[in-house]
Amino acid sequence: MGKAQKKTGKGRLDKFYKLAKEQGYRARSAFKLIQLNKKYSFLESARCCIDLCAAPGGWLQVASKYMPQNSVIVGVDLVPIKPIPRVVTFASDITTPQCRQLIRQELKDWRADVVLHDGAPNVGTAWIQDAYAQSELVLMSLKLAVEFLVKGGTFITKVFRSADYNNLMWVFNQLFSKVEATKPPSSRNVSAEIFVVCRDFLAPKHLDPKFLDPKHVFKDLSASISGTDKGASANNAQANVFQPEKKRRKRDGYDEGDYTLFKKVPVADFVRSSDPISVLGGVNQMTFSTEEEKEWLKLDITTGDVVANFHDLKVLGKGDFKLLTRWRLALREELGIDNKSKHVEDATETVEVVEEVDEEQQIEEELERLNTEAAARAKRERRRANEIKTRTIQRMQLQMTAPLDIGLEQQDLSLGGQGDFFDLGGAEKGLRKRGGVSALGDRSDAESSDEENSDDNDNDSVLDSDEERQRKVDGLEQEMDGLYEAYRDRLRERDAKFKVKESREKNAEREEWRGINGQEPIDVDSDSEEEDGGWDEMEAAKDDDHDGSSSEDSDDDEPRPNLKRQQPDTAVPTKAAKRPKLVNDLREPKTSSQAAKLWFSQDIFNGLDVDIEEDNISAEESGNENDWAETAEASDDQDDFEIVKATEEEDVDMWDVEDQDQDQIKKDKIDRHGLTTAEAVTLAQQLVNRQKTKTQLINDGFNRYSLNSKEGLPQWFLDEEAKHYKPNIPITKEAVAALRAKQRALDARPIKKVAEAKARKKFKAAQKLEKAMKKAEGVNATTDMSEREKAQQIEKVMRKGLSSGKKAKKDIKVVVAKGAHKGIQGRPKGVKGRYTMVDARMRKEVRAKKRVEKANKKRRRS
Numbered sequence: 001m002g003k004a005q006k007k008t009g010k011g012r013l014d015k016f017y018k019l020a021k022e023q024g025y026r027a028r029s030a031f032k033l034i035q036l037n038k039k040y041s042f043l044e045s046a047r048c049c050i051d052l053c054a055a056p057g058g059w060l061q062v063a064s065k066y067m068p069q070n071s072v073i074v075g076v077d078l079v080p081i082k083p084i085p086r087v088v089t090f091a092s093d094i095t096t097p098q099c100r101q102l103i104r105q106e107l108k109d110w111r112a113d114v115v116l117h118d119g120a121p122n123v124g125t126a127w128i129q130d131a132y133a134q135s136e137l138v139l140m141s142l143k144l145a146v147e148f149l150v151k152g153g154t155f156i157t158k159v160f161r162s163a164d165y166n167n168l169m170w171v172f173n174q175l176f177s178k179v180e181a182t183k184p185p186s187s188r189n190v191s192a193e194i195f196v197v198c199r200d201f202l203a204p205k206h207l208d209p210k211f212l213d214p215k216h217v218f219k220d221l222s223a224s225i226s227g228t229d230k231g232a233s234a235n236n237a238q239a240n241v242f243q244p245e246k247k248r249r250k251r252d253g254y255d256e257g258d259y260t261l262f263k264k265v266p267v268a269d270f271v272r273s274s275d276p277i278s279v280l281g282g283v284n285q286m287t288f289s290t291e292e293e294k295e296w297l298k299l300d301i302t303t304g305d306v307v308a309n310f311h312d313l314k315v316l317g318k319g320d321f322k323l324l325t326r327w328r329l330a331l332r333e334e335l336g337i338d339n340k341s342k343h344v345e346d347a348t349e350t351v352e353v354v355e356e357v358d359e360e361q362q363i364e365e366e367l368e369r370l371n372t373e374a375a376a377r378a379k380r381e382r383r384r385a386n387e388i389k390t391r392t393i394q395r396m397q398l399q400m401t402a403p404l405d406i407g408l409e410q411q412d413l414s415l416g417g418q419g420d421f422f423d424l425g426g427a428e429k430g431l432r433k434r435g436g437v438s439a440l441g442d443r444s445d446a447e448s449s450d451e452e453n454s455d456d457n458d459n460d461s462v463l464d465s466d467e468e469r470q471r472k473v474d475g476l477e478q479e480m481d482g483l484y485e486a487y488r489d490r491l492r493e494r495d496a497k498f499k500v501k502e503s504r505e506k507n508a509e510r511e512e513w514r515g516i517n518g519q520e521p522i523d524v525d526s527d528s529e530e531e532d533g534g535w536d537e538m539e540a541a542k543d544d545d546h547d548g549s550s551s552e553d554s555d556d557d558e559p560r561p562n563l564k565r566q567q568p569d570t571a572v573p574t575k576a577a578k579r580p581k582l583v584n585d586l587r588e589p590k591t592s593s594q595a596a597k598l599w600f601s602q603d604i605f606n607g608l609d610v611d612i613e614e615d616n617i618s619a620e621e622s623g624n625e626n627d628w629a630e631t632a633e634a635s636d637d638q639d640d641f642e643i644v645k646a647t648e649e650e651d652v653d654m655w656d657v658e659d660q661d662q663d664q665i666k667k668d669k670i671d672r673h674g675l676t677t678a679e680a681v682t683l684a685q686q687l688v689n690r691q692k693t694k695t696q697l698i699n700d701g702f703n704r705y706s707l708n709s710k711e712g713l714p715q716w717f718l719d720e721e722a723k724h725y726k727p728n729i730p731i732t733k734e735a736v737a738a739l740r741a742k743q744r745a746l747d748a749r750p751i752k753k754v755a756e757a758k759a760r761k762k763f764k765a766a767q768k769l770e771k772a773m774k775k776a777e778g779v780n781a782t783t784d785m786s787e788r789e790k791a792q793q794i795e796k797v798m799r800k801g802l803s804s805g806k807k808a809k810k811d812i813k814v815v816v817a818k819g820a821h822k823g824i825q826g827r828p829k830g831v832k833g834r835y836t837m838v839d840a841r842m843r844k845e846v847r848a849k850k851r852v853e854k855a856n857k858k859r860r861r862s
């Protein structure tokens with residue numbers, strides 16, 4: 001079988017396919033012969049077999065297997081067959097005389113006992129499979145069988161159930177005494193093939209050639225083809241052209257007198273035919289053979305593609321056929337065959353009109369497309385504007401919007417136009433229009449309405465003045481800050497959590513990592529010295545402290561009496577660092593901002609304090625930063641900044657805090673409590689492990705966060721920053737673990753009461769023992785008892801004196817009333833001694849009760 005019949009469909013890989021593979025047959029069709037032979041047993045007795053259309057050789061393999069040794073087996077096919085032991089094969093077309101000769105040469109005088117035919121016309125790209133071709137092939141194979149079969153021999157052929165079937169059967173019956181059609185199980189049901197087993201060849205001495213001439217055998221059928229069937233045939237040809245990809249079988253057989261598979265006609269037939277489609281669909285090839293046709297080859301319209309297409313029409317697609325029909329029309333015009341010059345002209349005109357219409361249509365379509373696009377764009381913009389509007393309104397209603405956003409959004413919207421992006425006046429106007437500013441009520445209605453009424457030009461002229469502009473900006477910012485404060489106040493009122501969060505944030509600010517100076521936030525817990533409690537209590541105490549101070553924090557201008565108490569000796573730049581008023585004393589210009597303040601708040605500048613303090617009346621009394629802070633706050637307005645040169649000596653003393661007592665206090669605290677923050681532990685570890693040097697730690701103190709200025713920034717901005725702009729605090733897992741372990745150890749310490757109880761117990765035991773010893777001495781002193789009795793009595797007394805006094809509990813076995821013990825009365829089986837029956841529920845309840853009691857006890861103790 002040819003390559004074209006490669007089995008790829010999943011359904012095709014059935015049982016027989018697998019069996020064939022297993023048993024080494026080249027084709028699953030081998031089983032058809034096996035089954036036929038099983039039924040009719042023709043191979044075992046055969047000495048010579050001819051297999052017509054034998055490739056790839058499945059049947060030959062079967063014949064070789066079932067036929068006796070030394071049998072002659074000849075296989076013929078169009079395609080070469082791979083060698084099979086004991087089998088002679090050659091490639092030839094069984095319809096040709098050469099094939100007959102080849103077989104003759106091979107068999108010499110021998111006659112075949114069996115002639116097999118499993119042929120099917122090739123269904124490659126160049127051929128259309130049809131039943132008629134199959135019938136013709138069958139008749140050709142019969143012709144060979146008649147020539148080579150021995151009398152009584154067997155001819156087995158495949159036929160398709162088609163119009164030719166009966167004719168074929170009639171012929172078979174004329175030549176064989178037993179003719180049977182059968183379909184072996186391995187033949188697929190979907191296939192129209194059946195096998196005809198013709199046995200007992202009659203071997204007539206004279207055979208009318210008409211018996212084997214398709215023209216005569218299929219004559220009746222051919223006659224009936226005329227009329228409607230011819231139409232069908234024409235339709236088939238048309239279908240070949242219009243749907244070339246669809247392969248169809250020509251079950252009606254060949255046209256009368258035309259039995260060749262390959263059809264070749266001159267191109268002129270196609271060009272001159274009144275039914276060119278039928279010609280195209282009905283032939284395999286068209287040739288340019290006549291002089292006239294060769295002239296056509298020279299025409300421009302006859303491109304290489306056209307010539308190539310004519311060469312093999314069976315492989316063409318729809319596009320190729322179109323090309324050929326266009327070529328035909330053009331050629332006919334060229335040749336003037338159609339004799340319809342006027343008509344052609346008309347047609348040309350019509351074509352032109354059509355083209356004009358097309359152009360107009362195209363323009364219209366283009367316009368429509370552009371309109372649709374513009375509408376879609378406008379819709380998108382409208383939707384976007386609406387979204388922004390809705391969002392802003394919602395945010396304003398919730399009083400959540402950062403007012404600056406409104407200005408920006410306003411500008412965003414106006415970006416499409418020529419508006420100035422930074423026109424705060426416009427933003428302010430927008431804000432007013434949205435009601436944001438009016439919510440504050442800071443500004444007079446008159447002013448607002450004035451501004452609302454003024455048009456853009458007015459605004460521009462107003463904003464021409466820098467001063468006016470600055471005033472507006474300040475006013476707007478003030479309003480924005482006010483708006484945000486109002487929002488925070490509202491939050492504070494209705495949300496207790498917010499209050500707690502705020503306190504925590506302030507706490508965090510205070511404990512913020514500040515490099516080496518920040519390693520001792522231990523000071524925050526200055527009151528924790530007497531605390532027995534655990535980590536949580538410590539944390540809670542911390543929170544309490546900060547909660548207490550939070551209200552004061554909110555009011556920056558107020559002095560902070562508690563601050564001193566809470567942070568008596570810390571070097572952490574806490575609130576004081578936030579507002580290092582010392583810097584103000586140094587007349588720092590406003591623009592140098594927080595960064596400079598922070599810088600000068602370092603201990604290194606403590607040496608300068610003395611000089612400055614001498615000049616500063618209020619600072620004379622202050623001994624620490626907090627006092628300076630208070631002082632500075634009072635003189636907040638003195639913003640001039642004087643650069644104070646640092647002397648070499650001061651450089652040397654960089655980190656030597658003048659006040660040695662402060663250092664001592666810190667050391668004492670560390671001695672007492674150890675390091676109580678993860679940062680401190682981490683730093684200590686890093687120092688001990690030589691991962692960091694002291695200099696590195698000092699340098700780390702001056703990180704980018706330490707120089708961040710918060711001055712003049714609105715609160716809402718700082719809040720946002722606090723959420724997202726955080727330094728990466730170097731805390732190691734080990735440090736946290738060490739602190740937790742320490743805390744656990746603290747928690748595990750026996751509390752005072754327990755220690756007292758233990759001491760009491762010990763004391764009582766000692767008293768008891770003493771009493772017992774006295775008793776024992778008394779017993780020993782008595783004379784009325786024998787030595788043995790005395791010893792017994794002393795032992796008894798001493799045992800009593802040494803015992804804890806509690807009676808040992810007797811073992812009571814608990815039996816759960818489930819399983820075998822469920823619902824029984826009396827002693828359960830296999831239980832000895834004292835017992836008590838409980839149910840599972842009760843046990844759980846008792847345990848839960850105990851748990852609750854224990855928890856309550858613990859809570860009471862703490």
Ligand SMILES: C[S@@+](CC[C@H](N)C(=O)[O-])C[C@H]1O[C@@H](n2cnc3c(N)ncnc32)[C@H](O)[C@@H]1O
Nearest residue numbers: 001053055056057058059078093094118119120
């Ligand atoms: C179904 S296969 C035969 C399978 C074969 N019985 C086997 O078991 O391997 C049909 C074969 O018929 C061959 N064939 C078709 N037309 C032929 C022709 N005119 N001459 C010789 N072989 C032909 C094809 O090449 C194809 O290999």
